[in-house]
Amino acid sequence: MFKKDENIILGISIGDMNGVGPEVILKTFEDQRMMEFCTPVVFGNAKLLSFIKKVVNCTTNIHGIDALDQIQKGKFNVLNVWKEGVNLDFGTLDDTVGQYAIKSFIAATDALKNDEIDALVTAPINKYNIQSNDFKFPGHTDYLNQELEGNALMFMVSDAIKVGLVTDHVPLQNVSQHITSDLIKQKVRTINQSLIQDFNVIKPRIALLGLNPHSGDNGIIGMEEQNFIIQTVKELFDENIIVYGPYSADAFFGSEQHKNFDAVVACYHDQGLIPFKTLTFGTGVNYTAGLNKIRTSPDHGTAYDIAGKGTADCTSFKNAVYTALDIYKNKNEYLQSTANPLKVSTI
Template structure:
């Protein structure tokens, strides 16, 4: 039988302990009703989490475990990933704290790969202090792409607004050289499939934003859109993919054109995330599409400026938990229907 979403085990990597990650996790699960939807497992240390709980005056209790087969449903489980004490100094960048953020994350990813947790929700990290000889990735997504099968695509989600990226964490000066027919095909294929299996949209409509201002103005402002993007989109459309564009990015969201599509693909990081966060900041979720494992995260960073003050808004983290569970349910139903095409989704 397919595992139900309410029985799903949600693994949580704790992120940068000097940031707001632990706070938004605690605030989310202070609401005991959350335990009716899933079983959380925080990858950290129970003594440390108890210290942070006391410091922030959070109203929740932990069940400490040393192995994942010891978890208890209906409890906030904390897996002891390490035993030693960690010095917490809210709001400060600390390389040692960065090591524990990586340890929590890497251990949780291993658990996801091995099926010991059903989904992974990651609290924010500091991309600077996680760097080491062992961890050379610019962020969560790149590590997940290496460790989990598939091709990772950053998809920002808030209700029906979904924004994906052709390129993500690369310098702006390198964007045009990365945008090739192969990349466009791969990313559109990934987002088309995730819209079908993870969001249950049978015939997704996808919009693509132009690389250059005004989509290149027919080649007057750069040739990338004319020579690379348009021909690929035309081929994909002829192959049955409902993809449209490239559209001029400057007016696309302001004019409400995004509402006509199931997803929008931006050429580079800020082209997609600036409008997304303007429209949905604090409520949006970062979903890593295209992988065998399910991972989500809030749409904000470590927020060192308010860390430890009890001021953090946990809305985005809670939404990340709910989206992970929704994708888990949808993906399981999609697999069941794929095995038996005559079976229809329960209403």
């Protein structure tokens, strides 16, 4: 196995194999020049991926391996996490296939924790068929938050806009119960630090959206803004975090105010992701900020309706690869630049 400093080792979980995940992975690395940026290793099964390759008419050369110390630079490595065959029915929700998606993801996460890979890109899963007695998480982010160090934050990123969430996979009726001043502070601090160390933004400008329509209209449509959100923004500003708000979400995006900020913080899932995907769908990236390891994913789901047809667009997955590599380099440069070069005396 080659030394890590020669090339970034990029782990990839295979996702739901009845969806477009394997196809966009194969298409991303169909161009051999991608191997100049990183050495990919897909956690799955080489024979199964070779079968999918033929179905979607890809030309990617597959190098099957049985252990991570067999990874070869310049090749599209596929680690055999399992040896048995799996029956696929493209476009179908299948509990068995869902469990193999989680086998891939857990194996890749373990490798990430053990520094056997440098970063992780996850292909799309279906949140329904991954559930089991051993895996009871709404998705990738929640499991990574348990397994890795730090506090995970769903950070949707693109060149045009970056959106972070105070709450992510929470039912709408429960959102107001989850949002507190402490939670908002935690998320804004995480986004501020991520912008600095992961995206090279020296002095980030952050906008916080209000929870209620029109940010509550001075208490007429909800009191959360008046009770604690406005004060929370002031307290964060006193910490030298440049954050403004709360803004009325509809007017904020409608007037393109997001262009004046390095990131936008939304109170709940759809408040942030609807405008993000409207502006960037097919090119955006989901980055799990706030953890000690790097994970990205494309901004789309399993796309069962086009699975197995060879028509899936790999742009978002390719951008997820590029983003993971950029963050890896930025984070290392930041840590080196902020490390104390002087050894502490023990005398």
